[in-house]
Amino acid sequence: MESVQAIKQRFGIIGNTPALNRAIEKAIQVAPTDISVLVTGESGVGKESIPKIIHQLSHRKHNKYIAVNCGAIPEGTIDSELFGHEKGAFTGASQTRAGYFEVADGGTIFLDEVGELPLTTQVRLLRVLENGEFLKVGSSKVQKTNVRIVAATNVNMFEAIEKEKFREDLYYRLSTVDINLPPLRERQEDIHLLFRKFASDFALKYKMPTVKLSDSAIQMLTKFRWGGNIRQLRNIAEQLSVLEQNRTITSEILRGYLPDSASTNLPAVIKTSKSESDFSSEREILYKILFDMKGDLNDLKKLTMELMKNGNTKDVEKNNESLIQKIYGENDDEDTDYEESLDTSTELLSIAEHPVEEDITPIQDKYHFAEEIEEEETLSLHQKELELIKKSLERHQGKRKLAAAELGISERTLYRKIKQYDL
Numbered sequence: 001m002e003s004v005q006a007i008k009q010r011f012g013i014i015g016n017t018p019a020l021n022r023a024i025e026k027a028i029q030v031a032p033t034d035i036s037v038l039v040t041g042e043s044g045v046g047k048e049s050i051p052k053i054i055h056q057l058s059h060r061k062h063n064k065y066i067a068v069n070c071g072a073i074p075e076g077t078i079d080s081e082l083f084g085h086e087k088g089a090f091t092g093a094s095q096t097r098a099g100y101f102e103v104a105d106g107g108t109i110f111l112d113e114v115g116e117l118p119l120t121t122q123v124r125l126l127r128v129l130e131n132g133e134f135l136k137v138g139s140s141k142v143q144k145t146n147v148r149i150v151a152a153t154n155v156n157m158f159e160a161i162e163k164e165k166f167r168e169d170l171y172y173r174l175s176t177v178d179i180n181l182p183p184l185r186e187r188q189e190d191i192h193l194l195f196r197k198f199a200s201d202f203a204l205k206y207k208m209p210t211v212k213l214s215d216s217a218i219q220m221l222t223k224f225r226w227g228g229n230i231r232q233l234r235n236i237a238e239q240l241s242v243l244e245q246n247r248t249i250t251s252e253i254l255r256g257y258l259p260d261s262a263s264t265n266l267p268a269v270i271k272t273s274k275s276e277s278d279f280s281s282e283r284e285i286l287y288k289i290l291f292d293m294k295g296d297l298n299d300l301k302k303l304t305m306e307l308m309k310n311g312n313t314k315d316v317e318k319n320n321e322s323l324i325q326k327i328y329g330e331n332d333d334e335d336t337d338y339e340e341s342l343d344t345s346t347e348l349l350s351i352a353e354h355p356v357e358e359d360i361t362p363i364q365d366k367y368h369f370a371e372e373i374e375e376e377e378t379l380s381l382h383q384k385e386l387e388l389i390k391k392s393l394e395r396h397q398g399k400r401k402l403a404a405a406e407l408g409i410s411e412r413t414l415y416r417k418i419k420q421y422d423l
């Protein structure tokens with residue numbers, strides 16, 4: 001039997017916390033059997049590697065491994081995706097189609113976010129688990145399959161059962177063995193280890209020197225709460241790797257990347273306002289960014305129209321100098337009207353933190369730079385949005401209706417966002 005260390009190396013799993021080692025050991029032990037396994041743990045803790053280990057160490061390894069994200073498939077099509085359908089079963093079903101349970105015969109299916117399965121699908125799943133039988137949608141012919149199921153969830157299944165959103169019998173059938181992965185905040189000794197791994201991966205990817213943390217930054221990183229777990233840590237390592245020109249990251253720099261901290265890497269307007277971030281100011285930031293982006297978009301539309309009407313790039317550039325300047329930032333002139341460019345460029349530049357060497361940057365590069373900044377801005381925007389949603393949900397104890405009302409969006413939109421951010 002392969003050792004825990006060898007498995008970690010083979011599957012690129014970093015960390016040495018006893019709870020992580022136990023989880024891997026359990027996966028190794030159950031792999032050769034056909035027992036159903038339920039992997040539990042918060043979002044971003046690394047649940048996806050467990051079913052891979054189980055499949056690779058089982059006698060099924062030469063057959064198919066299919067990972068299905070149950071939360072991402074619309075309710076109307078999930079039965080057909082999993083079990084297939086007959087020709088003519090519903091409008092648009094022009095061909096008979098095999099589902100995952102047929103395709104993966106002899107292999108393993110990983111049902112991620114299994115708690116999201118509609119109740120009708122749960123009934124079909126229970127039947128497959130109990131006797132390997134299923135029906136294609138629109139068919140009455142019983143088919144057989146031999147599939148091993150590994151499921152994962154980040155929701156509290158007992159709560160789901162209580163609310164009658166999940167069948168109790170299915171839960172027990174799925175969770176013959178439960179493998180739990182601890183949240184990152186309970187794996188403090190692994191945090192810096194993981195960061196170093198991600199920093200070196202991103203250095204290679206972006207062909208830049210590896211970022212390193214100062215002692216105080218290591219401390220800050222270790223004490224942080226990591227609501228998004230390893231996924232969030234990886235994300236921050238990537239941002240630092242791409243954005244920071246100074247490759248030694250101090251706690252002051254790091255603070256700007258950790259949500260909820262005193263200063264963010266967002267617009268300067270916020271830096272000078274309240275030091276602690278509260279809900280209303282976050283909403284203001286969002287509105288401001290959205291507003292500015294909309295303004296930029298309109299300016300770009302104008303410019304594109306000009307270009308379409310008047311194909312001569314040089315003329316358009318000349319006639320729309322101020323517009324171009326507004327969209328792409330200040331130009332080289334010493335006497336640029338600072339006030340005028342302030343609204344659109346403060347937040348862009350404050351993200352970069354380092355002055356742009358305007359006078360040696362050729363025009364083309366400047367446009368390119370502006371594009372990159374815009375992308376980063378969108379990134380921060382997503383991060384802020386994610387935080388807003390999380391906080392609102394926490395405040396209302398997960399009640400989506402109340403959170404949606406507070407955020408001023410429909411419940412449906414909130415639901416989509418929750419999916420999008422893997423909350």
Ligand SMILES: Nc1ncnc2c1ncn2[C@@H]1O[C@H](COP(=O)(O)OP(=O)(O)O)[C@@H](O)[C@H]1O
Pocket residue numbers: 012013014015041042043044045046047048049194230231234
């Ligand atoms: N122990 C680990 N070592 C290295 N990377 C990890 C580890 N655990 C998770 N990751 C990375 O973190 C991210 C989130 O992991 P994932 O398995 O998708 O989380 P979950 O399914 O629990 O939400 C992935 O990019 C994954 O590669």
Ligand SMILES: [Mg+2]
Pocket residue numbers: 044047048112
């Ligand atoms: Mg996942």
